[in-house]
Amino acid sequence: MNFSNMEAKPSRNQPIYSFLSSYHALYFRLHHRAGSNPLELHGTVYVVACIECGFSLSRSYFQDQVKALNPKGVLKPDVVFFGDNVPQGRADRAMKAAKECGAFLALGSSLMTMSALRLIRAAHEAGAATAIVNVGATRADNILDHKISARLGKILPRLLSVGSLIVPAD
Numbered sequence: 001m002n003f004s005n006m007e008a009k010p011s012r013n014q015p016i017y018s019f020l021s022s023y024h025a026l027y028f029r030l031h032h033r034a035g036s037n038p039l040e041l042h043g044t045v046y047v048v049a050c051i052e053c054g055f056s057l058s059r060s061y062f063q064d065q066v067k068a069l070n071p072k073g074v075l076k077p078d079v080v081f082f083g084d085n086v087p088q089g090r091a092d093r094a095m096k097a098a099k100e101c102g103a104f105l106a107l108g109s110s111l112m113t114m115s116a117l118r119l120i121r122a123a124h125e126a127g128a129a130t131a132i133v134n135v136g137a138t139r140a141d142n143i144l145d146h147k148i149s150a151r152l153g154k155i156l157p158r159l160l161s162v163g164s165l166i167v168p169a170d
Helices: 014-020 057-067 088-100 113-127 152-161
Strands: 044-049 056-058 075-080 103-107 128-135 146-148
Touching: 044 128, 056 057, 088 113, 088 152, 113 128, 128 152
Parallel strands: 103 128, 128 146
Antiparallel strands: 044 056, 044 075
């Protein structure tokens, strides 16, 4: 698959992703195209990195230049595969942001990975309002202040049309 020729374009939902500074990468990097610069907790397939020294380069450049590069180590997409750990620096930045935020909104995640679950827990323990938009149960249901059980493609346009993310108190 040639990632440099992707035709994906931001949807109507992208302004809200940008506004909320989503921590999880969208597959086609639509959040980047919408002007956001989120911390990609589990990495991205758009970067190739050496697992020994950490050297990295864009995947499109790699695909164009791999023969000339003559890499010495093993290269892989810069993503966290199942069973791997989030790189410490990235995990630290995410945790700091979670502990310092006033509100934490998870979008479309069951929070089954500990790396994601510990962030919403940290935000909750630091006193932040916590909420999630997801269909089905999540591992954080017992600590959430608010849960919207809905598909993102249905609920985000409605939130945008209202023009506010204020949730009335119970």
